[in-house]
Amino acid sequence: MTPTGFSRLDGVLRAEGVPLPALAETVGTPSYVYCANTIRVRYRQLAQAFAGTPHRVHYAVKANSNLAVLSLLRELGAGVDIVSGGELFRARQAGFTGADVVFSGVGKTIDEMAGALDAGVLLINVESEAELVALDALAAQKGVVAPIAIRVNPEVTVETPHAYIRTGEKGQKFGIPRDDVSRLVARLRELPHVELRGLGMHLGSQIGNADPLRDALPRLLAAIETARAAGHPVAFMDVGGGLAVPYGPDERDADIGDYAQIVRAAAAATGLTLLLEPGRYLVAEAGALLTRVLYRKHAAGKDFVVTDAGMNDLIRPALYQAHHEIEAVVETAGQVKADVVGPICESGDFFAKDRALPNVAAGDLMAIRTAGAYGFSMSSNYNSRPRPAEVLVDGDRFAVIGARETCEDLVRLERASPQWRSA
Numbered sequence: 027m028t029p030t031g032f033s034r035l036d037g038v039l040r041a042e043g044v045p046l047p048a049l050a051e052t053v054g055t056p057s058y059v060y061c062a063n064t065i066r067v068r069y070r071q072l073a074q075a076f077a078g079t080p081h082r083v084h085y086a087v088k089a090n091s092n093l094a095v096l097s098l099l100r101e102l103g104a105g106v107d108i109v110s111g112g113e114l115f116r117a118r119q120a121g122f123t124g125a126d127v128v129f130s131g132v133g134k135t136i137d138e139m140a141g142a143l144d145a146g147v148l149l150i151n152v153e154s155e156a157e158l159v160a161l162d163a164l165a166a167q168k169g170v171v172a173p174i175a176i177r178v179n180p181e182v183t184v185e186t187p188h189a190y191i192r193t194g195e196k197g198q199k200f201g202i203p204r205d206d207v208s209r210l211v212a213r214l215r216e217l218p219h220v221e222l223r224g225l226g227m228h229l230g231s232q233i234g235n236a237d238p239l240r241d242a243l244p245r246l247l248a249a250i251e252t253a254r255a256a257g258h259p260v261a262f263m264d265v266g267g268g269l270a271v272p273y274g275p276d277e278r279d280a281d282i283g284d285y286a287q288i289v290r291a292a293a294a295a296t297g298l299t300l301l302l303e304p305g306r307y308l309v310a311e312a313g314a315l316l317t318r319v320l321y322r323k324h325a326a327g328k329d330f331v332v333t334d335a336g337m338n339d340l341i342r343p344a345l346y347q348a349h350h351e352i353e354a355v356v357e358t359a360g361q362v363k364a365d366v367v368g369p370i371c372e373s374g375d376f377f378a379k380d381r382a383l384p385n386v387a388a389g390d391l392m393a394i395r396t397a398g399a400y401g402f403s404m405s406s407n408y409n410s411r412p413r414p415a416e417v418l419v420d421g422d423r424f425a426v427i428g429a430r431e432t433c434e435d436l437v438r439l440e441r442a443s444p445q446w447r448s449a
């Protein structure tokens with residue numbers, strides 16, 4: 027089990043060397059707190075597991091797109107996997123070059139693809155014939171050749187904790203169904219402004235065992251073979267992200283050794299450079315959402331702990347019925363079984379249901395753990411709530427890497443008096 031960076035000293039939860047009560051005092055709540063050293067450890071574990079295999083780690087920006095987190099990963103040697111023009115902008119702001127970027131996503135706009143071509147990205151991962159044709163026309167207009175990869179949907183059975191995080195099964199919107207790959211490869215003959223440089227897949231997220239990978243890799247290899255046999259200069263094999271992290275006490279890390287062994291063997295068989303697109307694995311455990319208890323409430327025979335964080339700050343429990351461990355920041359005597367809920371006007375606004383918890387009181391701090399991935403990056407202003415601050419801890423220093431939004435931020439782009447125009 028990798029250390030997460032969160033530990034207790036004299037009963038008080040700390041992020042690396044920084045006690046969370048001091049942080050809450052300075053920065054307020056709710057706030058996301060990320061441990062830099064955990065991200066470093068995770069990155070190195072991955073790099074070590076693939077040492078000796080030509081590979082590149084393209085961090086999936088969607089997991090946590092804060093500029094300081096991106097910069098940290100860039101310093102470690104990562105590239106990025108992006109899915110929008112906004113993510114490309116962020117990546118550039120964090121110092122990544124075009125060559126560090128792989129552009130994934132099922133619905134890229136012409137503007138987004140133009141931005142990617144202008145930036146000189148390494149690969150644009152194409153997910154449909156229509157997108158391929160549009161990209162070829164765009165590249166022709168610009169007088170360039172677009173480097174592409176085909177994202178293959180290997181159509182395997184994928185076990186994930188929630189159906190919404192499966193992508194490599196039959197009938198999903200993602201990728202080119204494996205049986206259509208040869209037709210698409212043949213179509214490339216008519217499209218001189220794209221060059222097929224890679225083939226890839228992404229099976230889903232929170233994949234806890236290697237079975238789907240064992241089923242999917244031969245299908246990816248078959249697609250690579252088809253492309254090579256047609257004479258395309260394939261250089262990259264992209265296996266996507268999806269490595270699982272433990273959210274609950276009974277869950278385990280993805281077995282990185284097992285994963286690496288299977289993937290490395292497949293990559294070696296092709297002689298191609300392997301691309302990895304982990305998101306969650308690198309940042310999830312490094313983060314916690316620090317929140318304060320507003321009220322305790324007893325209603326209809328149930329106990330509730332009402333926090334100042336809500337589903338707008340962390341939507342994973344509402345969206346995926348995801349489990350997050352919740353701890354009192356300062357050790358508290360006694361236990362209570364309660365729902366932990368936010369202030370939002372939705373019954374889906376909860377962080378835990380019927381959970382055995384320390385007997386916290388109003389004013390106490392709690393940490394919602396394993397919130398470094400798909401936490402802040404999925405947050406919203408629902409109920410007109412300014413989004414939380416983000417803090418990076420490194421040893422016994424901390425820095426605010428995302429300021430708490432203000433109410434002015436909420437309305438900055440709006441106009442109370444419409445300035446009417448005619449079409």
Ligand SMILES: Cc1ncc(COP(=O)(O)O)c(C=O)c1O
Nearest residue numbers: 086228231267268303304305306
């Ligand atoms: C194409 C692609 N690559 C990588 C990822 C990252 O997945 P994870 O955070 O589970 O590693 C995703 C997540 O949705 C994705 O869609």
